[in-house]
Amino acid sequence: MSFYVTTPIYYVNAQPHLGHAYTSIAADVLARHHRRRGDDTFFLTGTDEHGEPVADAARAQGLEPRAWADLNAEKFKALLPAIGVAPDFFIRTTDAEHKRRVQEVLQRVYDNGHVYKGLYEGWYCPRCADFKTESEILDGNRCPIHEIELTREQEENWFFRLSAFQGRLEQLFESQPDFVAPARARHEAQAFIAQGLQDVSLSRAKLRWGVEVPWDEGHVFYVWFDALLNYYTALGYARAGEDLTARYWPPSVHLVGKEILKFHTLYWPAMLWAAGLELPRQVFVHGFLQGSDGRKMSKSLGNGLDPFAVLERYGADALRFYLLRDVSFGGDGNVGMDAVASRYEAELANEYGNLVSRTLAMLVRYRDGRIPEAPVDPVLESELASLAAEVAAAIDGVDPSGGLELIWQRVRRLNRYVEERKPWELARDQDASTSLDSVLVTLHRGLQVVTTELGPYMPDTSARVLQALAAIPLEVIPPLFPKTP
RNA sequence: GCCGGAGUAGCUCAGUCGGUUAGAGCAGGGGAAUCAUAAUCCCAAGGUCGGGGGUUCGAGUCCCUCCUCCGGCACCA
Numbered sequence: 001m002s003f004y005v006t007t008p009i010y011y012v013n014a015q016p017h018l019g020h021a022y023t024s025i026a027a028d029v030l031a032r033h034h035r036r037r038g039d040d041t042f043f044l045t046g047t048d049e050h051g052e053p054v055a056d057a058a059r060a061q062g063l064e065p066r067a068w069a070d071l072n073a074e075k076f077k078a079l080l081p082a083i084g085v086a087p088d089f090f091i092r093t094t095d096a097e098h099k100r101r102v103q104e105v106l107q108r109v110y111d112n113g114h115v116y117k118g119l120y121e122g123w124y125c126p127r128c129a130d131f132k133t134e135s136e137i138l139d140g141n142r143c144p145i146h147e148i149e150l151t152r153e154q155e156e157n158w159f160f161r162l163s164a165f166q167g168r169l170e171q172l173f174e175s176q177p178d179f180v181a182p183a184r185a186r187h188e189a190q191a192f193i194a195q196g197l198q199d200v201s202l203s204r205a206k207l208r209w210g211v212e213v214p215w216d217e218g219h220v221f222y223v224w225f226d227a228l229l230n231y232y233t234a235l236g237y238a239r240a241g242e243d244l245t246a247r248y249w250p251p252s253v254h255l256v257g258k259e260i261l262k263f264h265t266l267y268w269p270a271m272l273w274a275a276g277l278e279l280p281r282q283v284f285v286h287g288f289l290q291g292s293d294g295r296k297m298s299k300s301l302g303n304g305l306d307p308f309a310v311l312e313r314y315g316a317d318a319l320r321f322y323l324l325r326d327v328s329f330g331g332d333g334n335v336g337m338d339a340v341a342s343r344y345e346a347e348l349a350n351e352y353g354n355l356v357s358r359t360l361a362m363l364v365r366y367r368d369g370r371i372p373e374a375p376v377d378p379v380l381e382s383e384l385a386s387l388a389a390e391v392a393a394a395i396d397g398v399d400p401s402g403g404l405e406l407i408w409q410r411v412r413r414l415n416r417y418v419e420e421r422k423p424w425e426l427a428r429d430q431d432a433s434t435s436l437d438s439v440l441v442t443l444h445r446g447l448q449v450v451t452t453e454l455g456p457y458m459p460d461t462s463a464r465v466l467q468a469l470a471a472i473p474l475e476v477i478p479p480l481f482p483k484t485p
Numbered sequence: 486g487c488c489g490g491a492g493u494a495g496c497u498c499a500g501u502c503g504g505u506u507a508g509a510g511c512a513g514g515g516g517a518a519u520c521a522u523a524a525u526c527c528c529a530a531g532g533u534c535g536g537g538g539g540u541u542c543g544a545g546u547c548c549c550u551c552c553u554c555c556g557g558c559a560c561c562a
Contacts (some may be wrong), residue, residue: 011562067488088513120560162559188489188557195488223562258490258556266559288556332555334489334497342511351522358521365520370508408510418528424519479522 002032003041004248007230008256009091010050013057018289018335019257021307025320026286027255028085028331028401032456033395042248044234045080046091048075055209060176065209069094076384082461083307084316089238091230093211101225101233103214105275106202110215114164114274120157120201123150158219165270165438166197170343172269178264178282181398182330183283185258189265200267228268232277251280253365253398258285284398287332289323305335314344317458318481321348321404324457328401352450354410356419356465358441360476366427369473372437376445380417383410384449391453400457407453414446444469 010020024045031043049069050427058068073092080087091098172179173190182184203219204210210220231251235244237257256264262344264283272279291304310319322340325347327333376384387410394403417439426436448469455462461480468477 048562051562122560184490186522190490192557193558195558198559222560224560227562260562262557262559263562267531290555328498331498339497339511346511349522354522356521357524360521362520415525416527418520419518422518422520427520474519481522483522483524 001039002248002252003031003039003474004251004253005030005034005041005043006251006254007345008254009046009093009230009259010076011048011051011053012069012076013053015131016076016307018305020076021079021083021319022289022323023255023257023286024080024085025083025323028253028328029320029324029400029456030253030395030398031087032459033392037392040247041088042235042238042244043087044089044091044231044238045085045087046089046230046234047076047093048227048230049073049092049094050210050220050222052207052209055207055404066094066275071291076436081342082311082316084320089232089234091238093226095237096235098230098233101236102211102221102229105229105232105277106221106225107214108276109160109271109274110158112274112276114161114196115158115202116161118157118159118199119154120159121152121154123152140286155205157201157205158213158216159199160202160225160267160271160274161198162267165273166193167285169193169197169266169269169272172279179269179279180261180285181284182285183282185261185265186262188258192262192266197266203222208325224263225271228263228271231280236280250278253282253284254280255284255286261285284330284397286330287327289327289335290332291334291336305337305340309337310340314340314481315460317461318344318348321458323388324400325404325408329399344481345483347408348478349483351408353479353481354413355411356468356475356480358449359440359447360468360474363422363440363444363474364476366436367421367440369471369475371444371474372441374434374437374441377417377421377438377442380413380438380442380446384446387419387449387453395456403453404457407450407457410446410450414443414450416459417446418443 001460005027007023009014014020026044027043031041035041047069049065054069055065058065061068061480063071069092072372077090079085080090093099106115153361170190170193173186173193177183177186180189201222202225203213203216205219205220207220210223211226213219213221231254232245232249235248254264261283264285268283269279287303307319314322318340322343326335326339326343363371387406390406391403393407421435421439423436423439426432426439448466451462451465451469464477465480468474
């Protein structure tokens, strides 16, 4: 079975921040999980580099758009290894191969009769040489940048016949309710359709920084059509000399933030139909990370969480754990450094890290680091045996937070088990040797099970602990999650 | 304004189809234990389920209304 997961491609104008890290980490956890269970897995991320804001920013820096994009794309690329994220390919929409394929697909959309020439009318700023959207203009129809009055102008544009897909989209949401998840995201998409869809412009005549429209060279494609197609084009050239399209298309799941729901749940399926391509199986819409005060993170409020500060203090595994543990994936959540510290100390250091420490210490002290020959305690056997399947079901359903909770129930269970069986008392009693063997084997086995399941979430930690548990003789290792880092 | 979502313990959240005494973690309180990173475990306490009204034998759950917050509102990405 193949599994193809994507993140949105990140717009190069922004600096990499927590939101980018969040989606990338979630996608990475899904990818690692599926890969481990044997699915033929492909994980795509990348950068979106066209459109007017990029051209503007480049100009402001005195750079060519491409040079500016190169600079910023590097920052996004560099973020990934720092947070333990390992995609199979990093696409840039300025890749020549991407552009060629965008033209190919959209030419097909054109040939299939879904495109027509129309008039785009809007508010135009002569100083910006650009149209402004209704939402950004100031009172009195003034430019948000120059504060001068805008003029009503028209431009000849190519339009995509989105309205023609209204019925098909309605049908899609009814017949395939999990196309958009969670349910509240689907409701939002359906409400949007119910309002009635209008055609959208597919090209821009006044802009140069984009993919040229092959049937009309004076135009470039509107950046969203270029950007969405990355999910398709990447498969064509991610591996030199190999086309992966047949192997991975259609995508299993697109992870997206809720601010881009409309593009992924309405425009995207319509465009794929228009091009005669298969639809992704699911668009999963996750929530927003908000500041610890429950408000949107912003520099002026000073309520943001800096991923780089977390990395520096606690490391990549702790950041990955924290984000998926403290915020139920799919909903919004509040995050902050205090909460990171609290999860780190209470759960990673005290509960899990200390469980590793005490288990290894007892095996070393009581059995010279040898794992005794004894059966796993039947009290815990079934609980441990069922964990892998339960976690798999959770992650398959794009609920990584749920999977983590299931793992943590076992971590707590194992600490409780230690207290119940009191191995230090058994060790003082000559007649209890068999019981002690069984307790130690059970703890060793339990740790192996939970640590294996933690693999997709905390790859480094998981690998280190599994190695320590396999060493002969076993040795005490330094604290995995030291306090007061 | 319109559309969608949220409001449950001091904090973060779960709560299925309307059904017994509304659950968990953290923080705070009390205790046990000494294998361990002073880490763990147990116990008790903690609630006007945002306000008001309605339906029902019965409402955190369904309906109406009001308040607060978040996102979107069509071509900024």
